[in-house]
Amino acid sequence: MVKKYSNKWALILGGSSGLGYASALELAQQGMNLIIVYRASRMMMEKVNSDFEQLKTYGIELITFNKDATRSIVVDEISQALVTKNIKLHILLHSIAKGNLKHISKEQDSLTSQDFEQTVSSMGLSLYTWSIQLLKKDLFDKPARIISFTSEGSSRVLPGYAAVSAAKTTLESITRSLAVELAPYQITSICIQAGVTLTQSLSRIPGVDQIIEKTKKRNPFNRLTQPQDIARVVELMCDPASFWINGDVIKVDGGEHLR
Helix, strand or coil, X not given: CCCCCCCCEEEEECCCCHHHHHXXXXXXXXXXXXXXXXXXCHHXXXXXXXXXXXXXXCCCCEEEEECCCCCHHHHHHHHHHHHHHCCCEEEEEECCCCCCCCCCCCCCCCCCHHHHHHHHHHHHHHHHXXXXXXXXXXXXXXXXXXXXXXXXXXCCCCCCCHHHHHHHHHHHHHHHHHHHHCHHHCEEEEEEEECCECCXXXXXXCCHHHXXXXXXXXXXXXXXXXXXXXXXXXXXXXXXXXXXXXXXXXXXXXXXXXC
């Protein structure tokens, strides 16, 4: 049986866990071939390999790179590998979570300018780095879509979230510019603003228990957003019928932002 995205390819940056892996699983079920760039230690590899094997059960092609997607040398290496394999990307999905969660204070271990720079570069500017490299090497299909994940923290103050907030704001700004300037190449760009989702990234935020408690009260459905909730919208945004949605920040939180 021909699946919805048979012969299509997605490149997922940060696809071994959380929203990235949930999206990979959803796309694999629809027949999308996957290239996943991720970072995992030896202790994590048994779980990661098991999850990757599950993706293969859907009959897709899977290429993985256990490398730091925020390094320019890795961008060059992987993009060249795609050129060699003559792969054209239907989707670039940016799900990189590599940020600093220090507080702003006068204490010695408080947030520094260097922490800001590293976080904004890793979680924000890397979207542009990958997008422009893939564009220059003619690796996007026509049409194609660039998708990234933002959060309410881009405009809402959370203690310890200042650097990540700046990165998410950068991500959204880059997305708007890509949406306009890549339109002549038949490439559209969007951000998905996920509600508070229980992932490894959330667990590292200071005061996470209080955030979870408050979120459940705010959310009209009295629950957290699940990775699968976001993955389903990623799949919807891969459908050619959604092509005219461009440059938007799409809220996927069950109405959480309304309270």
